[in-house]
Amino acid sequence: MRNLLVALSFLPFAAALSAAFSVHASEAGYRLDRSRIDSNDMLSLQAGARTFVNYCLNCHGAQYMRYNRLTDIGLTEKQILDNLVFTGAKVGETMKVSLSVADGKAMFGAAPPDLSVIARARSTDWLYTYLRTFYRDSKSPTGWNNAAFPQVAMPHALWDLQGPRTTTIETIATETDKETKKFTGFSMTTVVLDQNGFRTEEKKLLPKGKDYHPGTQITFESPPNSDRARIAYDTTVRDLVNFLDYVAEPAANSRKRIGIVVLFFLGFLFIFAYALKKEYWKDVK
Amino acid sequence: MAGRLMALWDWFDSRMPSVAEEFRKHMAEYYAPKNFNFWYFFGALSILVLAIQIVSGIFLTMHYKPDANLAFGSVEYIMRDVPGGWLLRYIHSTGASAFFVVVYLHMFRGLLYGSYKQPRELVWIFGVLIYLTLMAEGFFGYLLPWGQMSYWGAQVIVNLFGTIPFIGPDLALWIRGDYVVGDATLNRFFALHVIAIPLVLLGLVSAHILALHDVGSNNPDGVEIKKKKGPDGHPLDGIPFHPYYTVKDLAGAVVFLMAFCAIMFFVPEMGGYFIEYNNFIPADPLKTPQHIAPVWYFTPYYSILRAVPPLFNSQFPGVMAMGIATLILFFLPWLDRSPVKSIRYRGILYKSALAIFVVTFLVLGYLGTESVTVWGQFGRWMGEADVATVVARIFTVIYFLFFFLMPWYTAIDKCKPEPDRVTM
Numbered sequence: 001m002r003n004l005l006v007a008l009s010f011l012p013f014a015a016a017l018s019a020a021f022s023v024h025a026s027e028a029g030y031r032l033d034r035s036r037i038d039s040n041d042m043l044s045l046q047a048g049a050r051t052f053v054n055y056c057l058n059c060h061g062a063q064y065m066r067y068n069r070l071t072d073i074g075l076t077e078k079q080i081l082d083n084l085v086f087t088g089a090k091v092g093e094t095m096k097v098s099l100s101v102a103d104g105k106a107m108f109g110a111a112p113p114d115l116s117v118i119a120r121a122r123s124t125d126w127l128y129t130y131l132r133t134f135y136r137d138s139k140s141p142t143g144w145n146n147a148a149f150p151q152v153a154m155p156h157a158l159w160d161l162q163g164p165r166t167t168t169i170e171t172i173a174t175e176t177d178k179e180t181k182k183f184t185g186f187s188m189t190t191v192v193l194d195q196n197g198f199r200t201e202e203k204k205l206l207p208k209g210k211d212y213h214p215g216t217q218i219t220f221e222s223p224p225n226s227d228r229a230r231i232a233y234d235t236t237v238r239d240l241v242n243f244l245d246y247v248a249e250p251a252a253n254s255r256k257r258i259g260i261v262v263l264f265f266l267g268f269l270f271i272f273a274y275a276l277k278k279e280y281w282k283d284v285k
Numbered sequence: 286m287a288g289r290l291m292a293l294w295d296w297f298d299s300r301m302p303s304v305a306e307e308f309r310k311h312m313a314e315y316y317a318p319k320n321f322n323f324w325y326f327f328g329a330l331s332i333l334v335l336a337i338q339i340v341s342g343i344f345l346t347m348h349y350k351p352d353a354n355l356a357f358g359s360v361e362y363i364m365r366d367v368p369g370g371w372l373l374r375y376i377h378s379t380g381a382s383a384f385f386v387v388v389y390l391h392m393f394r395g396l397l398y399g400s401y402k403q404p405r406e407l408v409w410i411f412g413v414l415i416y417l418t419l420m421a422e423g424f425f426g427y428l429l430p431w432g433q434m435s436y437w438g439a440q441v442i443v444n445l446f447g448t449i450p451f452i453g454p455d456l457a458l459w460i461r462g463d464y465v466v467g468d469a470t471l472n473r474f475f476a477l478h479v480i481a482i483p484l485v486l487l488g489l490v491s492a493h494i495l496a497l498h499d500v501g502s503n504n505p506d507g508v509e510i511k512k513k514k515g516p517d518g519h520p521l522d523g524i525p526f527h528p529y530y531t532v533k534d535l536a537g538a539v540v541f542l543m544a545f546c547a548i549m550f551f552v553p554e555m556g557g558y559f560i561e562y563n564n565f566i567p568a569d570p571l572k573t574p575q576h577i578a579p580v581w582y583f584t585p586y587y588s589i590l591r592a593v594p595p596l597f598n599s600q601f602p603g604v605m606a607m608g609i610a611t612l613i614l615f616f617l618p619w620l621d622r623s624p625v626k627s628i629r630y631r632g633i634l635y636k637s638a639l640a641i642f643v644v645t646f647l648v649l650g651y652l653g654t655e656s657v658t659v660w661g662q663f664g665r666w667m668g669e670a671d672v673a674t675v676v677a678r679i680f681t682v683i684y685f686l687f688f689f690l691m692p693w694y695t696a697i698d699k700c701k702p703e704p705d706r707v708t709m
Contacts (some may be wrong), residue, residue, distance in 0.1 A: 027575065046583025064361035113566075117363060120554075121565035205617040248565075251364065251371040258372075266543045280532045284319050284524055 016055060024147040030218065037242040037254055038230045045073040048243025051236060053084045053095075055157050056115065059104065061097030064116040065247050068092050072250055073243075108142075108153040119241070119248035123284065128241045129157065132234065135167040135220065136197030143197055147218040158255035162233045163226065164195040255276040287514075300515040308527075316523030317530055318504035320707040325505075326537040327391035329530075332403030332537055334384045335490065341376040342479065349429065351475035353468035356431035357567040379549040381423055382559045385582035387541075390418060398624030398637060400503040406618040408500065420487050420583070425478040428471060429453055429597045437577045439466045439474070446563070446591070448601040465570055467541060506707045507626025513706060522707045558654070576656045584653025585646050586610055587685065591657065592677035606681065613688045618687055623695040625703050632698035642687040645680045652677050 025031050038044060049070060052062075068174040069092045070080050077091050083093065087098065097112075104111035119127060119217055130148040134156035137145035142155035156162070169191040175184045193199050206212060246252070289601070298305055320646055348367050363370035392412070395401050411539040422521075428439045443466065445455035462469035474589035501511055501520075510520040554560040558581045563574055579587050586607045593603035628639065652673050660672035667675070 064358060065366060066366070069365070112656055114392060115564040121562055122526070124563065249364070249371075251702065255371065255375075255550055255553075262550065263545050265545060266546060268540055270536065270539040272530070273539045277532045277536045 001193070010018045011198065015104070023214065026129065028148060028150050029215070030129065030148045032083070032123075032125040032129045033237060034161070034243050035124040035174040036132045037128075037238060037245055039242070039246060041242065042074040044235045044239045045246055046075065046237035047236070047240070049073065049075075049084060051158075051240045052243050053086065056240075057086075057095060057097060059097065059099050059157075060115045062116045063097075063114050065095045066092060067095065067251055072253075073246065087211070102136055105231075110155065112151050115244060115247070117248045119245040119282035124241050124245050127244060128237055130161070131240065133220070134159065134162070135165065135218075136193055137167075138193075138197040138199065158233075158237070158277070159178075161236055163222070163229050165191055165220045165222050166195055167193040169216060170191070170219075172212050172214050174205070174214055291497055294607060307702045311494070311533070312376065312527035315526040316509045316510070316520050317502045317526045318506075318520075318522055319524045319529075320504050320506065320522070320532075321530070321709050322505050324390070324394035326534065327387045327394060328389045329382070329534040330538065330541050331391055331540070332490070334380055334387055335486070337376060338380045338384065341380060342483075342631045343371050344373050345377055345472070346479055351429065351472050353431065353471055353568075356429060358473060360430045365390055375549045375553045375582055378560055379545060379553060379555075382555065382580070382582065383428065383545055385423070386672040391580075392416065393643070395707055397628045398503055398505055399507050399621065399623070399628075401545050401618045401620065402507075402621060402623075402626050403502045405497070405503060407496045408493060410488055410615060411496055415486065415489045415493060417611060417615070418482060418489060420467075422478060422482040422486060423582065424582065425474040425482060428466070430564055431471065431479065431568045432561075433566045433572075433574050434577070435565040436466055436568035436570070437574055439470065441577055442579075443470075443700055444602045445600070445607075448599055448604050450599075450601065453601075467570075476628060485695075503626065504707055505627060505677040506629060506704060508703055508705070508707060509634065511709065515678060578654050578656075581654060584651070585649040585684075586653075588649040589676045589681045591653075592674065592681040613685075617688070619693040621695050622692050623698060623700060625700045626704075630703050631702040632700050634694040636702075638687055638694055640689070641683060645683045645687070648680050649677060649684065652680075 007204075028030050043229050067080050067085055067089065068077055069078065070084065075084075081091050089096070089097075099112070106173040122130075126148065131145060133147035134144050135147065136143060140151065142153070142154075144155045144159075146152045146154075171189045171191075173187055173189065175187050176182060187203055188204045189201065191199055198266050249255075250281055345363065348359060348363045348370060350356055360374065365371075365372050365652045367373075373419045388647070393411070396411065401412075424439075424442060443457050443460050446455045446460060446603070449456060461467070461472075462473055501509075501523075502512065504522075510522040513521045515521045519529065548555055548559070561580070576673075578584070587612050590603040590607045592602075593606045596602045623631060623635060628636060655673065656673045657674050660676070662671055663675070
């Protein structure tokens with residue numbers, strides 16, 4: 001009995017620990033930043049809702065999310081109708097998008113995905129990183145590229161909030177002799193994209209005798225004295241991701257609240273169940 | 286009040302005495318060994334999870350729509366708009382994994398204490414049938430949320446049947462009801478998941494318990510308690526299942542439910558193992574995910590499938606290996622030639638073999654959840670092969686050796702003498 005208790009009680013903690021201590025990267029290998037969201041921060045959720053309906057809801061829908069569910073995050077139905085519904089939808093309707101799938105395909109090559117459960121599919125860290133790593137790239141069809149999601153079809157919808165940045169992409173690769181196909185050394189290609197996405201490319205061979213790790217590193221540089229703007233943008237994105245996380249599972253907070261009560265109840269029930277077992281088993285020798 | 290209830294019971298009992306008779310036979314006068322330990326909770330817990338799944342499943346079908354255009358949305362409708370719907374869905378999704386957790390531990394108990402050995406071969410065979418049926422139930426159910434992993438997982442598994450020589454392609458077409466997994470597939474998988482397989486499962490569970498109650502339960506010492514009976518004709522080391530084991534299993538069930546609820550309420554996705562993240566993207570027949578992984582309870586066999594190299598461009602050898610890996614369980618009672626049942630009195634050979642087998646099963650299970658490149662590649666001296674593939678091949682061989690060498694190592698193993706009576 002004690003074994004069972006100990007063994008089983010570690011399971012959820014093990015899962016939580018492994019989630020907390022693992023470093024995640026996007027499919028493209030770009031290291032993900034921590035989103036540090038807080039599902040109880042109503043101001044953040046409301047700010048995120050504002051950003052969402054103003055910047056995302058034009059192309060992306062959240063077709064399983066009802067407007068009036070936003071009373072969860074401390075808004076009244078009147079506040080929702082006045083500030084968040086721009087489409088003439090009734091307050092009980094879901095957050096549908098007016099852009100049709102066919103139009104979306106024609107414009108971007110792929111219809112913008114529905115965002116109802118995107119935070120559960122992609123993870124909040126991924127969204128937080130993705131929305132902060134767009135960069136100007138004159139070679140892409142929309143003029144934008146992304147470090148976490150290279151060649152993404154989506155342009156940077158929040159660009160006027162983030163402001164201009166220059167991007168440096170450094171790639172270390174192995175070099176081989178063209179005829180013998182033998183390894184000759186490492187090279188570093190540096191691509192600099194200015195604020196308008198125009199690129200300068202430079203390739204040089206790295207000094208021999210040292211071991212390098214092939215791969216790509218992308219760094220961004222904001223104009224001087226723009227720390228305040230950068231922090232403001234990070235906060236905006238964090239709030240937006242917080243909201244997307246809420247939208248992905250609106251019942252998550254009540255789930256945890258109920259869970260605590262249930263576990264306490266089962267804890268008490270166990271005391272009685274165990275006492276009952278002890279009582280019956282007294283005569284088993 | 287109590288008198289009236291008794292009168293009602295007498296009225297009932299005089300007209301249908303078999304209810305009381307069956308209760309006595311299977312509960313109040315079913316004598317179980319008194320030395321059951323931790324490992325003996327999981328049979329009763331499996332029944333509990335079966336009940337949980339049936340009840341939560343009934344309520345889910347009231348809101349779920351088995352239609353390729355509506356299925357994904359109806360699951361989100363359950364999660365958001367159906368009162369308590371999220372709870373029902375998480376009960377069912379956590380229950381699915383919990384079912385395999387308790388069944389795997391229950392089967393491991395059989396390996397520990399030789400519960401499959403004579404005279405309990407039929408109990409074991411019904412048990413393996415339950416396990417295979419449960420896999421079918423899990424597989425059919427996993428398609429229903431109609432996410433990317435549902436879709437592509439089903440596509441991969443059905444294609445396995447397509448590798449069977451001659452009849453394969455037609456068989457796969459017959460299973461799907463279409464040339465790709467589609468609406469027809471979803472509809473029939475729904476029917477199989479909610480009616481056909483549960484009926485089979487209930488029948489097999491009844492047979493499993495009836496077969497067990499005919500021969501009596503094994504115990505951690507692996508001695509037959511029926512050999513030593515008291516003057517009243519009951520086994521000296523036996524105690525009535527009810528009330529002793531009902532109250533003990535009740536306490537165990539509460540502990541189990543605490544773990545169950547801790548996962549369900551706080552980490553329902555269990556880090557992507559119970560609910561895969563990719564399954565929150567609606568099924569898209571035109572977009573194959575980069576990495577298709579089945580749910581964790583299939584992954585040891587999925588690893589075996591991937592480990593076996595194709596022959597004449599056909600995956601059939603891998604499919605065969607996977608099939609044999611599960612079907613070989615049926616033969617366990619005859620592969621084991623040890624004179625004793627319990628691990629307590631077995632020699633070093635079986636103890637080591639079982640330990641290696643557990644490690645093998647876990648490693649294969651882990652590798653099945655990851656892509657084959659997870660551990661990188663060997664250098665040129667190994668032809669730059671994927672490390673994970675090589676490791677999976679080694680452990681696949683060990684998996685089969687555990688069974689194929691069993692008649693030999695259990696026969697020559699130096700066993701300790703079994704006691705006459707059970708030890709507490």
